[in-house]
Amino acid sequence: MNATLRNVVPEQELLRFYEQMFISREFEERCAEQYAKGNITGFLHLYSGQEAVAVGATAGLHRDDYILSAYREHAQAIVRGADPRRVMAELFGKSTGLCKGKGGSMHLFDPSLNFMGGYAIVGGQFPIAVGLAFASRYRGEDRITACFFGDGAVNQGTFHESLNWAQLWQLPVLFICENNFYGIGTEVHRSSALASIHKRTCGYDIPSEKVDGMDVIAVYRAVKYAAEKVRESGRPYFIEATTYRFRGHSMADPAKYRSAAEHDVWKARDPLPNFARKLLEDGIATRDVLDDIEAKCRQTVDEAVSFAEESPWPEDSAVWEDIYV
Amino acid sequence: MSEMTYRDAINLALKEEMRRDPSVFVLGEDVSLYEGSFKVTRGLLAEFGEERVRDTPISENTIIGVSVGAAMGGLRPVAELMTVNFALLAMDQIINHMAKIRYMFGGQTFLPMTIRMPGGGGSQLGAQHSQSLETYFMHCPGMHILYPATPADAKGLLKSAIRSNDPVIFLEHELLYNCKGEVPDDPDYVIPIGTAEVKRSGDQITIVAYARMTVLALEVAKLLESEGISCEVVDLMSLAPLDTETILTSVRKTGRAVVVDECWSTCGLGAEITSRIYTHCFDILKAPVKRESGLDVPMPYSRHIEKLCIPQVDTIVRAVREVMSGSY
Numbered sequence: 213m214n215a216t217l218r219n220v221v222p223e224q225e226l227l228r229f230y231e232q233m234f235i236s237r238e239f240e241e242r243c244a245e246q247y248a249k250g251n252i253t254g255f256l257h258l259y260s261g262q263e264a265v266a267v268g269a270t271a272g273l274h275r276d277d278y279i280l281s282a283y284r285e286h287a288q289a290i291v292r293g294a295d296p297r298r299v300m301a302e303l304f305g306k307s308t309g310l311c312k313g314k315g316g317s318m319h320l321f322d323p324s325l326n327f328m329g330g331y332a333i334v335g336g337q338f339p340i341a342v343g344l345a346f347a348s349r350y351r352g353e354d355r356i357t358a359c360f361f362g363d364g365a366v367n368q369g370t371f372h373e374s375l376n377w378a379q380l381w382q383l384p385v386l387f388i389c390e391n392n393f394y395g396i397g398t399e400v401h402r403s404s405a406l407a408s409i410h411k412r413t414c415g416y417d418i419p420s421e422k423v424d425g426m427d428v429i430a431v432y433r434a435v436k437y438a439a440e441k442v443r444e445s446g447r448p449y450f451i452e453a454t455t456y457r458f459r460g461h462s463m464a465d466p467a468k469y470r471s472a473a474e475h476d477v478w479k480a481r482d483p484l485p486n487f488a489r490k491l492l493e494d495g496i497a498t499r500d501v502l503d504d505i506e507a508k509c510r511q512t513v514d515e516a517v518s519f520a521e522e523s524p525w526p527e528d529s530a531v532w533e534d535i536y537v
Numbered sequence: 538m539s540e541m542t543y544r545d546a547i548n549l550a551l552k553e554e555m556r557r558d559p560s561v562f563v564l565g566e567d568v569s570l571y572e573g574s575f576k577v578t579r580g581l582l583a584e585f586g587e588e589r590v591r592d593t594p595i596s597e598n599t600i601i602g603v604s605v606g607a608a609m610g611g612l613r614p615v616a617e618l619m620t621v622n623f624a625l626l627a628m629d630q631i632i633n634h635m636a637k638i639r640y641m642f643g644g645q646t647f648l649p650m651t652i653r654m655p656g657g658g659g660s661q662l663g664a665q666h667s668q669s670l671e672t673y674f675m676h677c678p679g680m681h682i683l684y685p686a687t688p689a690d691a692k693g694l695l696k697s698a699i700r701s702n703d704p705v706i707f708l709e710h711e712l713l714y715n716c717k718g719e720v721p722d723d724p725d726y727v728i729p730i731g732t733a734e735v736k737r738s739g740d741q742i743t744i745v746a747y748a749r750m751t752v753l754a755l756e757v758a759k760l761l762e763s764e765g766i767s768c769e770v771v772d773l774m775s776l777a778p779l780d781t782e783t784i785l786t787s788v789r790k791t792g793r794a795v796v797v798d799e800c801w802s803t804c805g806l807g808a809e810i811t812s813r814i815y816t817h818c819f820d821i822l823k824a825p826v827k828r829e830s831g832l833d834v835p836m837p838y839s840r841h842i843e844k845l846c847i848p849q850v851d852t853i854v855r856a857v858r859e860v861m862s863g864s865y
Contacts (some may be wrong), residue, residue, distance in 0.1 A: 278610075311643030321642035328609060329642060333633045339599040340634065343606020343614075350562070350588065350612060370629075373596035377603065380594065534644030535679055537702035 213260050217494045220429055226496050227505065229271065233263040235509040236287035239296060240459075242513050243286070243303060243317075247463050251521070252303045255332075256317050257284040261458035264483035265360075265390050266291045269453070272439050273386075278326050280337040281360040283318035284457075285330035288360060292327045294320065296512055297519035306523035313526045314534065318387055326355075334395075335368030337361065342374050345383040349446065356384040358435075364395025366409055375416040378448040383422045385448045386438055388420075390425065393454075396461040397469040410452035415510055418448050424503025425453030426481045450505045456481075539722055544714040546688035547577050547653075550695040551615065553724045555585050558613060560700060564591040565617030565653075566833035568670060574619050575655055575714055584702060597623045601630035601652065605638065608650040608704075615699060621656030621670050624827060628673075635704045636679030650705070651698040657710040657749055657799060658836050658847050661751060667836035668801040671747075674706050675777050675809070681730050683779040684708040686751035687823075688718035690774055693728035701730060709775075710749045733780035742793040742857055745784055745810055749774035750797040750848060757853045766861055784810060785817050792823040795856045797848050802830035824863055829856045 217226055240258040247256050259266070266287040273279070281288045286303075290296055302309030303317050310320050318332040327342060331337040341359035348355050365371055366389065378385045389409050393400050401407040410420040419441070423434040431453055438449040456478035460467035491497040497505075518529060541549070555561045563581060565573075569592040572579040581590040597618055604614040618624050624631065631652070639647055658667035674682050680705055685691040691709070698705035736751060737758050746754040751772040758768035771787050773779065788794050794814055797834050798807040807828045814826050832846040 234576070309643070311641065311645065314643050315641045319641045321645055323645055329638070333629055336602070336629065336634055338611070339602020339630060340606035342599070343603035343608070344610040345606070346603060347607045347610025347612045351605075351610070369596075370598060370602065373594065373599035374602070376594060377596065377599055381591075491795045534640050536681075537639070 217429065217490060217496060218220070221432065223496055225271065226491060227501070228521035229267050229432070230487055230491060230497070230502065231505045231509060232267045232291045233428060233487065234506055236263045236266060236290060237484055238509050238513045239286060239290060239516070242517060244463065244515065245302070253305070254316050255283070256303070256463045257461065258459045258463070259284050259287040259457070261478070261482070262390055262392060262425065262455045263287060264431055264475065264487070265388070265425045265453045265455055266368060268428040269388055269435040271432050272435030274355065274439070276326060276353070276355040277439070278341070278355065278357040280328045280329050280341045280344070281330050282334070282337060282362055282365065283330055283332040283489045284362070285320055285475070286317065289320040289322065289327050289330070293325045294322050294327060296516040300516035300520040301523045304520040305521070305525070306520055306532070307494070307525040307526040308519070312530065335361065335365040335370040338365070338370040338374035339377070341385055342383055343377050345378065345385045346381065348439070349383060351444065351509050354443070356386055356439060358386045358388055358439070360388045360390060362395065363389060363391040363393060364403070366412060367403060375413060375418060375448070379416045379418050382447050384442045384446050386442050387448060387450045388433070388435070389450070389452045391452050391454050392457045394470070396459070396465065405476060410450060413450045420450035420452065422452045425455030426483045426486070428483055428487055538719040540717055541688055541720050542714060543688045543691050543709070543716050543718070544575065544577055546692040546720045547695055547709060548579060550692045550699070551578065551581060552584065554696055554699040555581070555589065557724070560611065561613045561615060562589040563615045563617065564593050564604065564621050566595055568592060568617050575711065577653070577709070578617065597626040598630050601627040601635060601774045604650045604652070605630060605635050605648060606634065607640070608648040609646055613699060615651045617653045619655070620666060621654040621704045622666055622668050624654055624670065627722060631674070632677050636675070636677050638681060647702045648704045649702045651695070651707055652705070653707045653709060655709045655711050657712060659712050659843065661800055661838055661840055661843060663838045664789045664835040669707060669831060671725060672800050672804060672806050674699060675806055680704040680706055680777070681775065682706045682708065683730065683775055684710070684748040686713070686748050686772050688716065689720045690728060692720050693726050694774060694778055696798055697727045697730050700727065705730070708748065713752065716752070716818065728774065731775050731778040731780055733771055733773045733775065733783040735769060735783065736772045737768065737770040739767035739791065741767040741791055742795065742860060743769045743771055743787040743791045744795050744797060744853070744857065745773065746797040747776060748799070750799055753848065753853055754797055754849050756850050760850070760854060761857060766855070766857065768857065779810070781813050784814065788814050788818045789821060792821055793830055793860050794826045795853065796826060797853055797861055799831050799847060801833050802828065803833050805830050824860045827856045827860045829853050
């Protein structure tokens with residue numbers, strides 16, 4: 213980053229970025245704790261390490277824009293505005309959850325926020341994103357659709373079908389690849405003939421760009437630029453954000469396929485302490501201000517856990533509800 | 538009433554619904570400029586224009602996924618998969634997405650979308666283009682499945698499908714496209730989803746059928762009338778939800794049943810219907826229920842052996858006689 217932060221983003225925004233990254237990390241670490249306690253069951257995929265992508269990208273979008281994601285999506289939902297209490301309650305399987313306890317960790321959804329879902333079939337969200345973008349254009353709405361996915365999704369047929377389709381029909385889709393370099397335990401160069409993912413869009417003539425996904429400001433600037441390009445042109449655009457997950461693929465994965473040395477290199481690039489240091493160096497925040505933000509986030513997550521614990525289970529009758537209109 | 542073909546009745550339903558509701562649009566392979574590989578979408582491009590009548594790439598899974606997204610975004614897509622066989626390429630979006638989204642997102646959204654799929658065997662199209670896959674869809678909750686036998690039903694059911702706020706799979710039998718029948722002119726003629734119909738009354742035996750098998754069953758009933766066998770024909774029309782009550786009411790009256798389906802016998806929809814009959818009518822049955830189904834083989838090309846794989850008028854006649862005579 214050449215310029216000082218405040219030349220790029222207003223001060224209040226910068227503090228909000230920090231707060232959103234911090235609550236995302238705190239939320240995930242508390243999820244791990246609740247999983248160990250048996251309060252969260254099933255699959256649990258944590259986002260720790262990738263926060264700069266969700267926070268920077270969401271800030272670069274308009275509130276009306278649709279967001280879709282995969283199954284590592286707690287932070288994306290919360291950063292978009294989902295109530296952490298209801299997200300935690302969903303993970304607990306409680307009736308007060310975002311989806312009444314029917315979705316779970318991998319299927320968060322909140323149409324009031326235009327957060328159009330977490331999808332757990334790799335690549336399943338691509339065509340749905342294209343369809344939402346078509347609906348927006350058909351209805352004359354000034355919104356774009358942002359579709360998040362991982363590096364593992366780019367070898368699915370839907371990736372290629374959807375890139376082709378979005379460009380063919382000239383639809384406003386912003387594809388955002390969160391390249392954390394591993395599809396479960398398979399490193400990207402072991403699954404992709406062309407491991408530089410953003411280059412794969414040339415077959416569809418879709419402009420693309422690679423960005424440092426550990427740098428929230430870099431992600432924000434790239435997405436803001438791309439989103440405006442998409443909005444103006446009505447055509448797709450593609451961003452590859454390189455990042456790293458500090459935990460395994462899911463809670464069941466000890467991540468033995470990665471070396472400690474590799475982990476340490478990325479840990480040194482942890483977006484949270486690095487961004488905090490920049491905020492301090494640029495005089496945007498004092499340590500006290502950051503401490504206050506962190507304390508507030510911890511309290512919010514505490515409340516989310518309490519809310520989830522105290523919430524009721526779904527009624528038996530709920531099993532038959534919400535299948536048909 | 539106007540006389541028209543099954544194809545034209547479907548075409549009319551599409552046009553009427555597109556005129557009625559600007560959020561309805563049609564997409565699929567060759568549906569626009571080419572007017573459909575079975576010419577079901579003839580005249581749509583000319584009347585409604587390119588934005589509403591859209592050719593797509595040959596990407597079946599994405600055709601359905603785009604329809605799911607468009608439905609979530611406030612439109613009423615009517616997707617055509619060129620044949621039901623190609624739906625197997627789209628099963629991820631159909632089963633894992635379309636049929637799940639409302640439930641797994643806690644009822645916060647709904648998908649008012651229809652997928653039209655021509656299908657069925659008997660046209661010598663070989664193993665990959667002759668399948669009857671209705672049971673594949675029936676097995677999965679979260680969507681309705683309709684399969685009309687007559688032009689009037691095709692119109693009334695497709696209009697219900699397009700107006701439904703749930704996803705609907707609308708199957709069309711390729712051998713029925715040229716069949717003619719009287720079709721109500723009323724632009725609001727709709728048939729409720731989930732209702733079967735007694736297409737012919739009788740009191741000695743019930744033939745349960747759907748789509749082209751209903752057409753055959755009606756021929757059978759007519760033939761056997763001269764022998765003094767009175768057949769009641771129940772046309773399912775809606776495969777999901779199944780109108781079990783209409784089936785059971787008929788079987789309680791006749792005490793006998795032949796269940797005809799075109800799909801493979803093993804785990805076929807005839808097995809489900811037979812099971813429901815046994816569960817609810819066991820004590821009043823005068824004879825075991827007989828199933829007449831497609832053979833459990835891939836469809837051969839040669840017409841001499843292809844016809845062995847699909848129930849025919851003579852095989853259904855034989856089944857009815859066997860049940861009537863007790864020579865099972």
